Amino acid sequence: MNIxxxxxxxxxxxxxxxxxxIECIIxxxxxxxxxxxxxxLSMLALLWWxxxxxxxxxxxxxxxxxxxxxxxxQPVFFLSLAGGFAAVIVMALLTSFTGRxxxxxxxxxxxxxxxxxxxxxxxxxxxxRHSAIWGLLPMFLLSALISGIFIGLIVELINRxxxxxxxxxxxxxxx
Amino acid sequence: MKNVLNTFKQIRQYLKPGDIIIALVWAILFFxxxxxxxxxxxxGDTVCVYVDGKMPEFISLKHDTEGVINGRIGExxxxxxxxxxxxxxxxxxxxxxxxxxxxxxxxxAVFCIPNRIVIEVVxxxxxxxxAITM
Numbered sequence: 001m002n003i004x005x006x007x008x009x010x011x012x013x014x015x016x017x018x019x020x021x022i023e024c025i026i027x028x029x030x031x032x033x034x035x036x037x038x039x040x041l042s043m044l045a046l047l048w049w050x051x052x053x054x055x056x057x058x059x060x061x062x063x064x065x066x067x068x069x070x071x072x073x074q075p076v077f078f079l080s081l082a083g084g085f086a087a088v089i090v091m092a093l094l095t096s097f098t099g100r101x102x103x104x105x106x107x108x109x110x111x112x113x114x115x116x117x118x119x120x121x122x123x124x125x126x127x128x129r130h131s132a133i134w135g136l137l138p139m140f141l142l143s144a145l146i147s148g149i150f151i152g153l154i155v156e157l158i159n160r161x162x163x164x165x166x167x168x169x170x171x172x173x174x175x
Numbered sequence: 176m177k178n179v180l181n182t183f184k185q186i187r188q189y190l191k192p193g194d195i196i197i198a199l200v201w202a203i204l205f206f207x208x209x210x211x212x213x214x215x216x217x218x219g220d221t222v223c224v225y226v227d228g229k230m231p232e233f234i235s236l237k238h239d240t241e242g243v244i245n246g247r248i249g250e251x252x253x254x255x256x257x258x259x260x261x262x263x264x265x266x267x268x269x270x271x272x273x274x275x276x277x278x279x280x281x282x283x284a285v286f287c288i289p290n291r292i293v294i295e296v297v298x299x300x301x302x303x304x305x306a307i308t309m
Contacts, residue, residue, distance in 0.1 A: 129228030
């Protein structure tokens with residue numbers, strides 16, 4: 001691991017943790033739904049290097065974010081851990097196996113769907129142990145679509161204009 | 176107006192053919208779950224309270240009351256009025272259950288994940304016995 005990559009990973013993790021903390025402070029009227037801006041950073045790591053780096057940024061962000069917001073070892077912590085991990089793995093599979101067939105926005109939407117689905121499954125199977133929680137699925141899917149498109153668009157724009165030269169199959173050759 | 180149109184054109188240019196599959200997957204899941212979890216029938220007359228996956232407790236929606244449910248980390252205060260139930264106070268930090276609003280149709284439910292509480296509306300108190308517990 002070279003120094004440039006290590007520094008970049010640290011910067012991505014720091015930005016993700018900060019975004020996560022800020023997003024937790026902003027109150028939202030809709031229950032259970034967040035935009036998940038911090039996911040842009042783990043998705044960038046995933047696109048620039050690979051699934052390992054994506055998982056590293058995600059895990060560090062979940063741990064540091066939970067410590068900042070005081071949610072460590074609470075149910076919410078386990079939900080975001082499980083959901084985020086599943087989403088990064090699925091997004092990595094799509095980027096590596098299908099290459100340019102899916103756009104970044106599409107991959108981000110699918111990642112958001114997987115993340116919300118896994119969160120509901122974990123919440124239903126472990127925490128409430130009741131199937132009625134699946135009634136939230138339509139609302140979660142709607143939020144997955146909106147936040148997925150938004151996050152995918154941000155990642156797409158950053159990926160196009162990036163000044164960091166990182167070798168990746170997904171990035172266009174940059175100046 | 177033209178700006179908005181241009182933005183959409185620009186977004187479309189970022190998309191790839193495979194995205195249609197993802198859009199289809201989303202649409203099937205979304206409309207399928209909407210159909211599966213559609214509100215059934217008129218208002219329910221009983222709620223089923225599950226704490227920590229244990230045997231449910233039944234509360235009638237016919238009488239206007241207030242009450243307290245003890246969960247894993249604290250209390251949940253609820254209000255019942257005109258056949259609707261909503262949460263007024265919660266001991267959890269996020270307070271999702273308060274923002275969740277009122278429930279009255281069978282199948283609708285309020286959750287408190289830190290307290291491991293599920294409050295689900297059922298049609299009649301007898302049918303609650305058949306409720307699925309995972």
